[in-house]
Amino acid sequence: MGAIRMKTFKTLALATAVSAGLLGASGVMAATDGLLQPNSSQGEFDITLDLSTVIQISKLNDIPLTYTNGDATGGMDFCVYTNNTNSKYQITASGSYNDGSAQTGFSLGKGDADIINYDLHFTDAISVDSNVPKLTSGTVSNNSGSGWQGSGTLDCGSSENASIFVKTTTDFNSFDGSYSSTVTLLVEPV
Numbered sequence: 001m002g003a004i005r006m007k008t009f010k011t012l013a014l015a016t017a018v019s020a021g022l023l024g025a026s027g028v029m030a031a032t033d034g035l036l037q038p039n040s041s042q043g044e045f046d047i048t049l050d051l052s053t054v055i056q057i058s059k060l061n062d063i064p065l066t067y068t069n070g071d072a073t074g075g076m077d078f079c080v081y082t083n084n085t086n087s088k089y090q091i092t093a094s095g096s097y098n099d100g101s102a103q104t105g106f107s108l109g110k111g112d113a114d115i116i117n118y119d120l121h122f123t124d125a126i127s128v129d130s131n132v133p134k135l136t137s138g139t140v141s142n143n144s145g146s147g148w149q150g151s152g153t154l155d156c157g158s159s160e161n162a163s164i165f166v167k168t169t170t171d172f173n174s175f176d177g178s179y180s181s182t183v184t185l186l187v188e189p190v
Helices: 002-024
Strands: 055-058 066-068 071-082 090-096 107-109 115-121 162-168 184-190
Touching: 055 184, 071 090, 071 184, 090 115
Parallel strands: none
Antiparallel strands: 055 071, 066 071, 071 162, 090 184, 107 115, 115 162
């Protein structure tokens, strides 16, 4: 029976040595098995978790415009979350009509030649108006290269941290009907 134990021990020792030589040399595995000992044995292993940078835009709402003093305006507050180190992001806005056709700028349409242009203002604060930067359709906005400040808390901790403000720029006094547009906001970590 002692010969069987010795043979098993030699086989285990050889397998451990081969494994350590093959895996330890390449640095692939940090785990180490314990030695075969009479009272106790100790081994070690690493636990790793690699997380990708993620980002989420949430709490978006449709914006009904209100006509006041020759302009139609409206806005909303929303949330941008990212888990990147500094919570910074960039934003790109693009517009399309309800039939899916793209716009070169931002404009409301109703399916005929009449369109109502509008400016889309954005900032990383809430409750803004037209005194903040305008977005250009299809162009990345990153706050002069430093990135917009997002939230490091998922769902912004049940609040908002960014705003969009819409203000028409076309004299539409001779227009009638219902005009609409779809805006797509793309946020990316920086």
